[in-house]
Amino acid sequence: MPDFAFFNKQIMPLSEAKISIMTHALHYGTACFEGIRGNWNSEEGQMYLFRIKDHYLRLQKSCRILKINLPYSIDKLCQLTVELVERNGYQEDIYVRPVAYKSSQALGVRLHDLEDDFFIFVTPFGPYLDIGKGVRCCVSTWRRIDDNMIPPRAKVTGLYVNSALAKTEAWENGFDEAILLTQEGHVSEGSGENVFLVLQGSLVTPPSSDNILMGITRDTVIKLAKNELGIDTIERSVDRSELYIAEECFLTGTAAHVTPVTEIDRRKVGDGKAGEITKKLQQLYFDVIRGKSSKYLDWCTPAYRSRLVA
Ligand SMILES: Cc1ncc(COP(=O)(O)O)c(C=O)c1O
Numbered sequence: 001m002p003d004f005a006f007f008n009k010q011i012m013p014l015s016e017a018k019i020s021i022m023t024h025a026l027h028y029g030t031a032c033f034e035g036i037r038g039n040w041n042s043e044e045g046q047m048y049l050f051r052i053k054d055h056y057l058r059l060q061k062s063c064r065i066l067k068i069n070l071p072y073s074i075d076k077l078c079q080l081t082v083e084l085v086e087r088n089g090y091q092e093d094i095y096v097r098p099v100a101y102k103s104s105q106a107l108g109v110r111l112h113d114l115e116d117d118f119f120i121f122v123t124p125f126g127p128y129l130d131i132g133k134g135v136r137c138c139v140s141t142w143r144r145i146d147d148n149m150i151p152p153r154a155k156v157t158g159l160y161v162n163s164a165l166a167k168t169e170a171w172e173n174g175f176d177e178a179i180l181l182t183q184e185g186h187v188s189e190g191s192g193e194n195v196f197l198v199l200q201g202s203l204v205t206p207p208s209s210d211n212i213l214m215g216i217t218r219d220t221v222i223k224l225a226k227n228e229l230g231i232d233t234i235e236r237s238v239d240r241s242e243l244y245i246a247e248e249c250f251l252t253g254t255a256a257h258v259t260p261v262t263e264i265d266r267r268k269v270g271d272g273k274a275g276e277i278t279k280k281l282q283q284l285y286f287d288v289i290r291g292k293s294s295k296y297l298d299w300c301t302p303a304y305r306s307r308l309v310a
Helices: 024-028 052-065 076-089 157-172 214-231 240-245 277-288 294-299
Strands: 003-008 010-013 031-033 034-043 046-052 094-102 116-124 135-143 177-181 187-190 194-199 202-205 233-235 248-253 257-264 298-304
Touching: 003 076, 024 094, 031 052, 031 157, 031 214, 046 076, 052 094, 052 214, 052 294, 076 094, 076 116, 135 157, 135 248, 157 177, 157 214, 187 194, 187 240, 194 240, 202 214, 214 233, 214 248, 214 257, 214 277, 214 298, 248 277, 257 277, 294 298
Parallel strands: 135 177, 135 257, 202 233
Antiparallel strands: 003 010, 003 116, 031 094, 034 046, 034 094, 046 298, 094 116, 177 187, 194 202, 194 248, 248 257
16 A cells, blocks of 8 residues: 555545545545656656656646636645655556545536535556556447547546446457447547557547547657657548557556557457557657656656655
C-alpha cells in the first residue's frame, strides 16, 4: 500500500484519507480524474512525471464541463503532485490519480449547489497491457457514448461504465481489449486507449468528433511520428472494416503506453506481429517518457530533488 495521499488540503497517511458513503460522486459518478505516469529511470535514480501540466490542463477542462471548482492553479497542482510523489519515494513505475469530485453528502441528481473537493493518490503501476507480444482486440457490442450524452472529452468517472462494460465483455469472450464504435458505426477508441492504424504507410486515427478522449499519449505519438519518422497522422473517421485491412494497429494511453494490436475480431493485423512503425514509435516513446531523450525533456518533470538509489 502507498504511504501518503493528498486529501483535505494536506499530505496525510493514505490509511486516514476516507470519504463518507453519502458522497455525491460515489452515487452519481460526478467526479473528474486524471491518470499521470511516473516513469522510473534507474540509471539516474529519478522519477519522471510525464506531461504533468497537460494532464492538469485536461482536468481543468473536464471540471469546467462538470461544473467542479478546482481549488488550485495548474502550477500548484503540479507542485502538490511532485511533493506527494517525492514523499512516497517509489523506485518503480507509478500511476498518479488526481480526482476532483462533488463531495457534498447529499442526495439528488444534479451538478449545482454542491461542494467540490480534490484528492491525489499514487500507486505502483507496471504495464497495463502486453506491450511486447501485443494484444488481441474485438469490436465491442457496446457503442461509445456520445458527446451529447456524457462528453467523452471529459474524463468523468461515470462515463467509465461504458468502458467497463466493453472491457469485461471483451475479456469474458477471450480478448484482451475492446474497440468501441460510435453510434454511427465509426471506430472511436479502446476502453482506455486511443487507436491508431497504419494504412498504406500513413498513420490514421479517429478525430475528436468521434467521441474519443483527446489522449496525451495520442498527441505524443503524433508529434514523435512527425518529428522523428517524418510520418504525418491523418485524423479522420475510420470505418470498422479498415481495422481488418490495416497493415498495423496500435493502442495509446498513459496506462497502455504504445501497445501493438496483433489481432482484431479473429483476423490477423498484418502478419500478426507488432509492425515496424509501431515498434519504432514504441521505442521512441519509451526513451522520451523515461527522460532519455534530451529533445523532449520539457515533457518530463523530475519528482526527486536528489537521486534515489535502489
Ligand atoms: C477512454 C480513454 N481513451 C484514451 C485514453 C488515453 O489518454 P491518455 O493518453 O491521455 O492517457 C484514456 C486514458 O486515459 C482513456 O481512458
